[in-house]
Amino acid sequence: MLAVAVLAAGKGTRMKSDLPKVLQPLAGATLVERVLASCAALAPERRLLIVGHQAERVERSLAAHSGLEFVLQQPQNGTGHAVQQLLQPLAGFTGDLLVLNGDVPLLRPETLELLLERHRQSGAAVTLLSARLEDPSGYGRVVADAAGNVSAIVEHRDCSDEQRQIDLINAGIYCFNWPQLAAVLPQLSSDNDQGELYLTDTVAMLSPAMHLEVADAAEINGINDRLQLSQCEAVLQERLRRHWMTEGVTFIDPASCTLSEGTRFGRDVVVEPQCHFRGSSQIGSGCRIGPGCLIEDSQIGENGRVLHSVLRSATVAADCSVGPFAQLRPGSEVGPECHIGNFVEVKNSTLARGVKVNHLSYIGDADLGERVNVGAGTITANYDGLRKHRTVIGAGSKTGANSVLVAPISLGSNVTVGAGSTLTKDVPSGALALGRAKQLVKENWPGPA
Ligand code: UD1
Numbered sequence: 001m002l003a004v005a006v007l008a009a010g011k012g013t014r015m016k017s018d019l020p021k022v023l024q025p026l027a028g029a030t031l032v033e034r035v036l037a038s039c040a041a042l043a044p045e046r047r048l049l050i051v052g053h054q055a056e057r058v059e060r061s062l063a064a065h066s067g068l069e070f071v072l073q074q075p076q077n078g079t080g081h082a083v084q085q086l087l088q089p090l091a092g093f094t095g096d097l098l099v100l101n102g103d104v105p106l107l108r109p110e111t112l113e114l115l116l117e118r119h120r121q122s123g124a125a126v127t128l129l130s131a132r133l134e135d136p137s138g139y140g141r142v143v144a145d146a147a148g149n150v151s152a153i154v155e156h157r158d159c160s161d162e163q164r165q166i167d168l169i170n171a172g173i174y175c176f177n178w179p180q181l182a183a184v185l186p187q188l189s190s191d192n193d194q195g196e197l198y199l200t201d202t203v204a205m206l207s208p209a210m211h212l213e214v215a216d217a218a219e220i221n222g223i224n225d226r227l228q229l230s231q232c233e234a235v236l237q238e239r240l241r242r243h244w245m246t247e248g249v250t251f252i253d254p255a256s257c258t259l260s261e262g263t264r265f266g267r268d269v270v271v272e273p274q275c276h277f278r279g280s281s282q283i284g285s286g287c288r289i290g291p292g293c294l295i296e297d298s299q300i301g302e303n304g305r306v307l308h309s310v311l312r313s314a315t316v317a318a319d320c321s322v323g324p325f326a327q328l329r330p331g332s333e334v335g336p337e338c339h340i341g342n343f344v345e346v347k348n349s350t351l352a353r354g355v356k357v358n359h360l361s362y363i364g365d366a367d368l369g370e371r372v373n374v375g376a377g378t379i380t381a382n383y384d385g386l387r388k389h390r391t392v393i394g395a396g397s398k399t400g401a402n403s404v405l406v407a408p409i410s411l412g413s414n415v416t417v418g419a420g421s422t423l424t425k426d427v428p429s430g431a432l433a434l435g436r437a438k439q440l441v442k443e444n445w446p447g448p449a
């Protein structure tokens, strides 16, 4: 039997933030979501989340996760005090308790599996993850012998000068035999520099206590401040880029690009410098993205070309080119072989195969048929000040430069709109529509002196 407890009640004072620390985002997911994800593969029987500081907000953020038991710790008197709150909910539980710090978000599931396996093999009362760090400052130091037996953990601020030289640190991830831990939890004292109850003090009260050193110390990076947050982000980004490079994506300047875990790439995608992928996006094989793109929750079909553009909740079919300097806003559905050129904004619109909107246009709440050619500066005037209205343009139609289509309006197929027209009425198929003042020329006008 396995129960997992995540410590997520602390304020995170060192973040200097209104947001509880465990809700700080890292590559699109909060710290606590990441911690929960790291133990999902273990399929624990119980998952307990210890909340305190802004407890409701933390609970709300996890509303989509079912089966979590929230345990309130009030006030927050240290990690030992946090785990004491489990004495009641886990009364009668006889299995192992995996304790995870809510601010250690980069743990790999395999590492937790190994920890649990070692713990069960050795029959230890507690097995904790440790790491050797070049700069161990801030972390609790693990006092252990060569065989891996731990006699104590001493917090950085409680260390003697000699103890401070120890480079083996406590990762804040522990597997306890719960009945044995439950027996010593009430004996914790706050006789330390912070005057708190430390979970780490239980280690000296339990025997045998063992540690397991992680191979990759980056996994156990704890986040106490913004600097560590950015360091963890860098580790995550590096992992994501490496993964996609092994899957056949070229990054011209990897360090300048950021990815989300929800982004998927086909083969032979080339990502130019300064591209950022957020949410769940899909980039088809053979695309060339960038330089300079932000792509969020969007799909791009095969062989697309996107340059210096922003896409949000947009879908672009195969063989399209977008940009430079285009913006596709939510609800943009662009068909195959379309061209969206410079300074073009598209929102909540469908563009059928082969549409060209090459320069300086706004296409909002519109449906454009196949091969429609939108002239430079064409605007769909979709908003009357109260409501949004749709514009429909039939297949093969062509708008002249600087046309304004005042919605609701419908143009048939193969319509030609003269340059500079402002149209307010529907136009039948095959017609030429002109909506502009006739040019007046007065000859022999006395010009400027
Ligand atoms: C803790 C460990 C330290 C270890 C480090 C690893 C203790 C005493 N020290 O130190 O040995 O090297 O993690 O990152 O455990 N929390 C609560 N309730 C509280 C206090 C904290 O739930 O009353 C939660 C926090 O939200 C956080 C986690 O426990 O997620 C760790 O707390 P934090 O104050 O960051 O501990 P560290 O000083 O980093």
Ligand code: CA
Pocket: 101, 103, 222, 223, 224
């Ligand atoms: Ca911490």
